[in-house]
Structures are given as C-alpha cells and as structure tokens.
Amino acid sequence: MAQDGIGASVRRKEDFRFLIGRGLYTDDIKRPGQTHAYILRSNQAHAELRKVDTEAAKRMPGVLAVFVGTDMEADKVGGLPCGWLIKNKDGSPMKEPPHPPLAIGRVRHVGDPVAVVVAETREQAKDAAERIEVDYKPLPAVASIAAAIKPGAPQIWDVAPGNTCYDWHIGDKAAVDAVFAKAHHVAKIDLYNNRLVPNAMEPRAAIGEYDAASGDYTLYTTSQNPHVIRLLMGAFVLHLPEHKLRVYAPDVGGGFGSKIYHYAEEAIVTWAAPKVGRPIKWTAERSESFMSDAHGRDHLTHAEMALDKDGKFLALRVATNANMGAYLSTFASCIPTYLYATLLAGVYTTPIVYCEVRAVFTNTVPVDAYRGAGRPEATFLLERLVDIAARDMKMDPVAIRRKNFIAATAFPYQTPVALQYDSGNYQATLDQALKAADWAGFEGRRAEAKKRGKLRGIGVSTYIEACGIAPSNVAGALGARAGLFEAAEVRVHPTGSVTVFTGSHSHGQGHETTFSQLVADQLGIPFDNVEIVHGDTAKIPFGMGTYGSRSLAVGGTALVKAVDKIIAKGKKIAAHMLEASEADIEFKDGKFTVAGTDRSKAFGEIALSAYIPHNYPLDQLEPGLDETAFYDPKNFTFPAGCHICELEIDPQTGTTHIAKFTAVDDVGRVINPMIVEGQVQGGVGQGIGQALLENCVYDKDGQLVTGSMLDYCMPRADDLPSIGVATHATLCAHNPLGVKGCGEVGAIGSPPAVINAVVDALRDYGVKHMDMPATPMKVWQTIRAASPKQAAE
Amino acid sequence: MPQVSMTVNGKAVSATVEGRTLLVQLLREQLGLTGTHVGCDTSQCGACVVHVDGKSVKSCTMLAVQANGAAVATIEGLATNGKLHPMQEAFRDNHGLQCGFCTPGMVMSALDLVKHNANPSETQVREWLEGNLCRCTGYHNIVKSIQAGAAAMRGAGR
C-alpha cells in the first residue's frame, strides 16, 4: 500500500485552508456592490394574510426595495417543487399544495417568509422590516401529528382533507394479518421518534447576482447539490434557462441533509437581483435556521412483531404517521416511505412485512431528510421492538438477534420489502462489537455500579441501512422526479498532473482527500498531483451532489469509470509510441509497458504526447486526455453493523452518563480509515444527541418553543463519550471499489443502542420503553413513578 | 459614528463603526478577516472565538467599541510563514475538523485552555469546550487534537 494510496489515513488536503481561516463559505463572499436582504417571517403558526403594508419600510434609510409574495406571483414565479411523487393505497397521487417562496394569502408556520427587504446593510434591512405592518387574521393551528389527524381538526390545505398528504403502504396486509392470527407471541411498541433540528454550524446563506451585460445569473449558496438547485430553481421556480444560471456552493459548513433542498431564500435573492441591479446577500441568523431549515424525523408509530415459540420472527406490522410540516420540502415525501419502510426487514429473516404510512400536514416547519433520513426511524423501531420481544420471551437480546440474522452465506438476499441486499456479515460485526465492548463482563460492572448507587445498563443494536440511492429507472418507477447518477471528469494536464471535476459535493466529508487518494492510486501518480474541483456548476459536469452517503459509492464509481477511460486511451497512445499492439500494453504503477518487455512509457510522457501530438496516431485518435463518465448505480449499497452502548444512570438526578460506546461498522472497502472513523464518530454524536438531548418542541398553538440554541439541547463535548470505532469490511458486490458509504451509519445505529441501554438500566423499575430523548427529567420521573415494589425487587 | 483603533494580529487598524457594531462584524465585514465565523445569535456556539488582550472572547458578544485600544488575535494570525501553529497542526494530524466551520473558534479556545492548563485531561478539555459547539465530529477528535496540541506546545516550550 502506497503511503497515500487506498487504505491509508492520509491527512486531509482541505484542512490547511480551514485551519488558517481561509475557507470560503458563502457568507465570506463579498461581491462588488453587494446589498443585503432580510426576510420578514411569520410569527403566526396559521393565519390569513389580510394586508402586508410595506410603505413605511420602503422609506427607511438605506432601503432599496421591499417585495411580498404577490410581487413574485405577478412575475409568474413558480412554487418550490417536491422531487418525489408518492401514490396512495388506491393509486391516486399524493396531495401537493403550492409552496410560494414568499407566502401568498396565508401563512402556515412560524417562520413562513412574508416579505423581503433589500438594503445597503443588513442592519438597515432588519430595521426596515420592523416597519412592515402585517395584518394577520389568526386561524386555529395544528402543531403535531396527533392534533392534525383528530377528526374535525383545523384544515391547513383545502386540497388535503384531513391534513393528509398521502396514505401509502407496502406489503400484503391480509397475508401478514394471517400470520399474526396464528403467532405464538406478539411483541408491541408505540413510539414517537422525536423531531430534530439539523443545526449544521454554518447557517444557510445565499447571494443572488445578475450581470445585465451578459444576462447571466449567479447564485452562491450553502448547498449539498448545486446542480439540483440549478435545475429546480431554473426550470420550475424562476424559469431561467440553465445555461444562463450558475450555482456555486463553495465551502459549506455541514449539511446533514438540511442543505439538500431548494429553499425560498435562494429563489428570492436570485429573482430580486436584477430588480435591485446589484448582488443581494442573505444569511440566516440561527433563530431563522430553527424556523426555516427543514427539520428531521417526527414519526408516530405503532409496530408489532409476530414470533414463534422459539423466538423466530414471523411477521412485522407497522403503522406510522409522519409529519411533513406545512409544505412539502424537496424530498420530504420519499423519506417515510421508500427510505423507511423498505428498511424494516433489518438484518433479519422476517419473511413478511406490512407497513402503512400516513403523511400529514401540520403548522410546523417542513420536515425532510436529516442524517439517515427514514433509516434511523426504521432502525429505532425495529431494534427497540426486538429488545421488547426478547424481554417478553425471556430471551437474551443478543441470542434473539443471532437466531434471526440473515446468514453470511445467504447473499444476495431478497427482503420482503423490495430491497435486495448484496453482501454483509452481521454475525461478524456483532461478535467483534461484543468483544470490544466486553459484553461478557457487563454483569460484574453492573454489580459494581450498584454498590455506588448507580443503575448501569447495556444496549445493543444490529442495524442495516441503504445508501447510494438507487438505479434511476427503479426510483423513477417509484415516483422519483430526478435521476440518481453521478458524474466525474478527469482532466489530465500536459505534464501529467490531474484536475478532477466531480458532481459530488463535500461539506465536511473530505472528498478532496479521499478522491485524490483514489485517483492517485489508480493512475499511479503522486497524491499531490491531483486537484479536486466541486460545487460550481460553471465548472463541473451535471451531478446530483451529496446526500444519503452516496459520494464514494456513486460519485467515486463515476470517477473510477472516467479514470478507466483515461487509461484505455493512454494504452492506445502508448501502443503507437512503443510500436506495439494495443492488446499488449499493460498499465501498472503509472507506467504503460509492453507485456513481457521492459519497454515502457510513463504516465506523464503519454499525457505530453496527447497534447503535443507529434508522434501520435492522429488518424485514429483525438488529441487530448480528458474524459467524463456518468455512473448510474445498479443497486443501493447496504452498510450494516453493531453498536453497543453502556451507560450509568444516577437515580437521584436522572442523569445518564455514557460509560462506553462501541461501534463496529461494515462500510465496505475503506479508502481513508481516519476519515471513516471521523464520519462514524460524528454520526454517533448526532445519534446520542437524538437519544438523550435533542427535541424540537412546538406548543399546541404552533409556536416554536425550542427556537434557539438556548432552548434546543445541542450535544456538547462533555455530553458525549469518547467513541470507539472499528470496521469489518465485506465488499459491495456491485461497484468496482466495493464501497458502501459511512456518512450516516453512526446516526442510524446508535439511538436504539442508547435507549436499549437506558431501558436495561431501568429494568427493575418496570420500564419497557422510553421515548427519546431520555432526558434527566424524564428518567427521574420514570424512576419516581415506578411502584416501590418494583423498585425494591 | 465612533472611531476605533486596535491591533489585530499585531497590525494597527482603525475603523469607523456604528455603536452597535459587534467585534465579529468589524473583523469579518470591515477588515475582511472571515476566518472568524458566526454560528448563532445567542452566544452558544463559539465559532466566533478570538483573543482580546490574550483572553478568549466570543466576538459576537463584544461590541467593536469595547475592543478599542485592545490587542486582538484571530485564527488568521496563528500560522507563521505558511507554517501551522502546533495547535493547528494537531487538529490536522488528528482529524479534529470536518467542515471546518467550528474550527477557528475551537483552535482559539484551545489555545486559551493551554495557557491555563498546559496538560489538560480529557475531562478538562471536554469541560473547557462547554462554549464551543461542533456538529460534525462528535468531539472525539477535537479532544484528541487539543491534547496533542498541548503536548506539542509543551515540547516546543510555547
């Protein structure tokens, strides 16, 4: 292994600029003549907009323009589109209410944009916004799933009776019911998967710019997928041809899903830029992020597992209500369906599964993908239900899992919920994790903790997830309105260095390093001779960006395909130069060699010849060495693994302290172990945050109670443990690198491990389930509420 | 409008500001030092940490006029001639950053910790970081970086 090749923990290229304070985030950009926008947002959860009077605001110092929804409507600006059409049980399409960038006629959640002020400075814009008079006629609001589905609940959309967006299902209900009717035991759970606010540390920002001389628009934005934004905003919202619209997402300070979507502010600043005649910058304040970035999770679920007398899973039945918020965000509709229900087989041989999902509108911020997106919700319910089943059946939680695992020899394995797993070894990751966590020694540690008055618990979760979504035609048949390929261009320069243009986008994942390793390794050139370019639609080929842990599995594969084309062309050039037949040319370690001889040409010599084609087969081959490849995935990839959490609860205060967290993940082949570990640790950090700390709360009137970092509990350094990470690779069977993806496993596998441990710690108190987050107050109240008899047992 | 003068990373600067201008706005918007970031509006996140007269300060929580006459140090001033400070180097070597947004504040905060405690334990580092949020790393590698940076600084006698 080269010291910076595949498998080496190469230090990251991008770190130097970040460490010296020279990263370039959107808000760092200062365009000549730049003006500033401030968005006035609804303080009402649900209200009629009777009048928005902007006259006084327009007269405020520094103000250049004020716009409201009807101004955009008059310009025929379209609504923000949803990228996935879900069909109801009866085959009819879901309800898609309009989503104007600035509200028209009604506001539907706190934070809904009402008007935009453009001024010389941000402060002036903000001051002027205070002078806008909005006449709201408050309407009754529904702020939770439970409130939205009550008969007679206030209606948010006329087009969506019962606040129902869709009512979808997967599986054969009658067949599942029949199995349940004969089952030896049925384990049950009712749970609420808590609503989360993504809170990437960089707030969203956007700069819209128009060049009157060329007619070109530029949008600088905090996006995970600039081409997707260009397509959606250009084609559906502003009706701008794509060749006149450049979208540039420079350094982006974390995304976690929340920066996938096309947001109103992007359209607003781009639309307004020619009207103001100057570039317009908007940057969210954190309190705006809380009320305008798409939130995550928010499922209300009842699930049941049918078992035989030996603890074999016979069938699974799930009913979920999923909160969409007030509008459909870009990918909201596919999260609780195709990214959720299809994961419900887990790593188990459960032969038959039925899941029905009702998506509901509420007067809350739109909900969409947040790290894991559907898969954490599926994993949490399944891994909790398995623990409950084990307890009901008086079985060991590890034993019941082993009994039901898909065997390592069973791949490819067709699940009852559409997916076909290509590879994995769930026993191996479990065994490795049990050992690393010293599962066997736990009872001793529990007894020791008890002497100190502490309740110690241990919890395991054996999860699977699906990454690198998915063959475009399969997704299209299921309602996707986008392609799911990725693109890469490998441009070899005359002296043999290489610039790679990738459609993937890095916002913390370290692509500049991992992709450089990959290309350097494949072309046999120095790591430092490779440069990675991403994020700018003016430079890169049309790509779908980064979400769902797809960058290496899909984007990396496109890169390998482009490199393969470079090598194939290089062989032709080498054959000519070496006067050999093309079939006899071998490429290895950066050298083209005539097989069985020592006659060879270095990669750099071939590159030079391609650009100075004097001795070159010009009659058969174009000059130049620059290749583009698009790759459409053949299947999802299926990372899986085992997370074990060991923790102590102080019964006096209800506080939970994680003593040890162990993760063993199968993410396929690892290119850079340092980066993979970092991704897993970050994901586990967010998973523990969900399990113990984070909770987005609305009051019953739809006011956002947790609207700042003072109220919403973000994990801090002293809330989290040191996180032990190991990998165990089985290779992905359908991409050339054998990679699966590592961005989300941490956030998917960890929450049930934590809650299983909390419930285990509280086992003497008769606790069967606890919803997340297991805050000190909730734990303390649970302990207090337990009957003295249980407590004394 | 008030006039302020101070040194930033050793260089004398002066600027005209509004009474309400925050130190972070002066640094980012007027002086072009965009390495100091703004991640929140409630003084929670620490992305904006700089040193004022040698002490770590959240520059979103201090008015520019309050820094009049002070010596301000930002992330841009740490590396010398393209060579990273040992604490910066430790972050790179231990993968203590992902998206890099929290990083300048983390590094500046860490340097203040080391000033107080040249050899901080894991627990001490975690407690010190109470005012610095990171959403990417789970803190594991930030803690490692700071301990390694502190060790390197002890070795270098800094």
Ligand code: FES
């Ligand atoms: S910007 Fe968050 S603490 Fe200063």
Ligand code: FES
């Ligand atoms: S590295 Fe992204 S917030 Fe810390």
